[in-house]
Amino acid sequence: MSSELQGSPDEELAATFAAPRRLHVAAAATSAVLALRGLALPLIAVAFVGGSGGGLGRAVTFALVGALFSLALGVVTWQATSYALVSGALRFRSGVLSPDDTVIPVGRIQAIDTVQGPLQRLFGAVELHVQTPGGGADGEIVLAAVSPADARALRAALGHAEPAASGPRRRLGTGALLLAALTAPQFGVVLPIVGAAFAGADDLFGDLFTDGLFDRVGEPAELAVVLAALLGATFVISFSAAVVTFAGFEVERDGDRLRIRRGLLQRRAASVPVARIDGVAVIEGLLRAPFGLATVRLETAGYRSEQAAAKTLFPLVRTRDVPALMAELVPGLDGRQPALERPPARALRRYVAAPALAGGVVGGAAALAIVAAGGGAPAWLVAPGGAGAGALHGLLAFRAAGLQLAGDRFVLRARRGTARVTLLARRRRLQEVSVRRSPLQHRAGLATFAVALGSGRRGRVEHLAAERADAAQAALRWQTGPPPPRRTARGEAAAWPGAPGDAV
Amino acid sequence: MTDAPSSSRPEPSRRLASEARTLWRIGALGWAVPLTVGVPVVLAGVGGVPGALRALAIAAAIVVGALGVVVVPQLRWRRWRWDVREEEVDLRHGSLTEIRTIVPMARVQHVDVRRSFLAQRFGTADLVVHTAAGRTTIPMLPEAAAVEVRDRIADLSRTPDEL
Numbered sequence: 001m002s003s004e005l006q007g008s009p010d011e012e013l014a015a016t017f018a019a020p021r022r023l024h025v026a027a028a029a030t031s032a033v034l035a036l037r038g039l040a041l042p043l044i045a046v047a048f049v050g051g052s053g054g055g056l057g058r059a060v061t062f063a064l065v066g067a068l069f070s071l072a073l074g075v076v077t078w079q080a081t082s083y084a085l086v087s088g089a090l091r092f093r094s095g096v097l098s099p100d101d102t103v104i105p106v107g108r109i110q111a112i113d114t115v116q117g118p119l120q121r122l123f124g125a126v127e128l129h130v131q132t133p134g135g136g137a138d139g140e141i142v143l144a145a146v147s148p149a150d151a152r153a154l155r156a157a158l159g160h161a162e163p164a165a166s167g168p169r170r171r172l173g174t175g176a177l178l179l180a181a182l183t184a185p186q187f188g189v190v191l192p193i194v195g196a197a198f199a200g201a202d203d204l205f206g207d208l209f210t211d212g213l214f215d216r217v218g219e220p221a222e223l224a225v226v227l228a229a230l231l232g233a234t235f236v237i238s239f240s241a242a243v244v245t246f247a248g249f250e251v252e253r254d255g256d257r258l259r260i261r262r263g264l265l266q267r268r269a270a271s272v273p274v275a276r277i278d279g280v281a282v283i284e285g286l287l288r289a290p291f292g293l294a295t296v297r298l299e300t301a302g303y304r305s306e307q308a309a310a311k312t313l314f315p316l317v318r319t320r321d322v323p324a325l326m327a328e329l330v331p332g333l334d335g336r337q338p339a340l341e342r343p344p345a346r347a348l349r350r351y352v353a354a355p356a357l358a359g360g361v362v363g364g365a366a367a368l369a370i371v372a373a374g375g376g377a378p379a380w381l382v383a384p385g386g387a388g389a390g391a392l393h394g395l396l397a398f399r400a401a402g403l404q405l406a407g408d409r410f411v412l413r414a415r416r417g418t419a420r421v422t423l424l425a426r427r428r429r430l431q432e433v434s435v436r437r438s439p440l441q442h443r444a445g446l447a448t449f450a451v452a453l454g455s456g457r458r459g460r461v462e463h464l465a466a467e468r469a470d471a472a473q474a475a476l477r478w479q480t481g482p483p484p485p486r487r488t489a490r491g492e493a494a495a496w497p498g499a500p501g502d503a504v
Numbered sequence: 505m506t507d508a509p510s511s512s513r514p515e516p517s518r519r520l521a522s523e524a525r526t527l528w529r530i531g532a533l534g535w536a537v538p539l540t541v542g543v544p545v546v547l548a549g550v551g552g553v554p555g556a557l558r559a560l561a562i563a564a565a566i567v568v569g570a571l572g573v574v575v576v577p578q579l580r581w582r583r584w585r586w587d588v589r590e591e592e593v594d595l596r597h598g599s600l601t602e603i604r605t606i607v608p609m610a611r612v613q614h615v616d617v618r619r620s621f622l623a624q625r626f627g628t629a630d631l632v633v634h635t636a637a638g639r640t641t642i643p644m645l646p647e648a649a650a651v652e653v654r655d656r657i658a659d660l661s662r663t664p665d666e667l
Binding site for chain 2: 301428429430431432433434435436437438439442452453454455456458470473474476477
């Protein structure tokens with residue numbers, strides 16, 4: 001594959017970058033926009049507070065002055081910014097009044113990510129993020145705009161050439177994108193925000209609803225309209241956010257690296273070394289699970305500060321296709337789900353009781369509030385409804401929970417919120433394994449098993465039989481050599497004595 | 505202590521410094537004293553509380569304070585066990601909820617020894633083991649032991665690994 005091309009920096013090309021180079025002119029525009037954004041608030045404040053009179057003319061003058069100043073600043077910044085490749089290190093110099101020099105030895109560069117925002121697209125340039133192991137989400141050096149030809153040459157000179165030929169590749173089609181957006185789990189995240197915005201609007205424009213929203217719960221029609229508007233707004237926001245984030249999603253394996261491209265307004269291209277992937281999480285959300293669909297998330301140490309989208313291996317996939325996806329993209333990490341060691345039947349009661357009680361209490365409080373506000377007696381049904389929802393949640397959590405040690409993989413499944421999450425991790429990458437017994441669990445002979453990954457993801461199975469949890473912890477040993485695996489008929493190593501066989 | 509029948513890993517056996525109890529007690533005084541003094545003072549200020557209820561509240565405050573200062577530190581100290589082996593750091597602790605934690609040596613990124621002002625007076629130190637997932641603390645070790653273990657972990661975790 002192209003790993004040879006990729007691994008070794010191109011000396012000849014490197015020589016062409018020996019003299020400091022300016023960025024593409026688009027960089028002037030991007031820094032002008034940044035400056036304008038920074039200036040906008042003080043300008044508005046001055047325009048409004050700085051004295052009465054003038055009105056519109058005054059505002060336009062301020063806007064023009066601000067725009068011109070920003071543009072000038074952008075050009076000056078662009079002139080003061082340069083990069084060069086000197087004695088095996090990438091040097092970046094920026095800053096008008098106090099120039100900063102950043103130097104990264106070529107060997108320390110872990111990846112070069114490409115981002116193309118609307119401005120860069122307008123100018124036909126790309127933004128390069130030079131990533132180092134320990135660097136933040138944005139990259140140690142950000143070249144705000146580089147012409148595509150320069151970008152190609154620089155990548156080759158640094159030994160991170162874009163692959164010409166392609167390895168296995170998967171793209172998210174339009175239908176799948178729309179389906180992913182329709183079932184986006186952001187719904188639950190956006191709803192409270194939109195709700196808060198509605199409440200704020202209600203306070204501001206109280207007249208619209210005559211008085212506060214919740215004073216008139218008695219009028220079902222009005223409440224229904226408000227609720228429908230709330231859900232509609234939430235849906236539109238979460239749908240479009242998902243489309244903008246995942247449009248054109250494409251993942252490709254080029255030898256020992258994954259390249260992931262995505263984004264509608266801002267095209268992002270990131271690359272992740274396959275060896276750095278500690279595991280994946282298969283997330284079956286509330287709206288996706290019934291259709292057998294899931295999102296596959298990458299678990300990689302050091303990318304913890306990145307947003308969730310940056311850690312997505314694939315936004316929407318049939319759960320039964322996950323093994324094939326993994327075999328293509330993350331060879332060496334089996335995507336099949338083995339039979340799991342499950343909590344015993346006596347744990348069911350514990351799974352169900354707490355959420356049922358919590359749901360009942362919340363439902364009861366809501367019913368009380370509705371009745372107090374003048375709602376009818378049927379409102380009391382909310383209480384058992386809450387308890388029922390809680391119990392259902394507990395039952396689903398019980399049915400999802402389980403873990404297994406299968407060869408060099410550790411598999412853990414649990415329900416988190418409304419989603420079922422299956423963690424498939426490289427066993428030797430687990431950072432911490434613990435078994436916890438509360439006094440109540442102790443009496444019932446149960447225990448909670450928990451692991452932590454370098455990505456910050458933690459997985460937990462509640463109420464396993466205590467001796468099984470201990471056995472699982474005992475089986476996870478870290479000898480310096482590879483553990484002598486005891487093979488089963490299926491060829492996968494048996495996990496621990498008495499564990500269920502590996503059936504897929 | 506219960507023993508998992510299928511566990512081939514030995515139970516951790518080392519304890520914390522015996523001064524840990526005193527240090528925890530001093531720490532607990534920080535909330536126990538305000539509690540036992542504060543409850544009667546507040547009750548006297550409020551007024552109108554029936555005598556029996558008042559006596560009960562004061563008694564409860566004293567009992568909770570005494571438990572926190574006298575019993576819990578002793579229990580916590582008795583339950584704490586740890587070991588540093590070639591391939592892993594092994595902890596078992598918890599006064600009510602028992603937690604056994606294993607940190608594989610290959611995953612240790614770095615080790616700190618922390619000495620608070622008070623801990624120095626008592627000759628103890630905390631050992632903090634950092635991994636990519638966060639940190640794990642073995643508190644209140646005799647200082648010499650903390651330093652010895654830090655060096656040992658630093659030595660053991662140097663073994664090269666795939667990542």
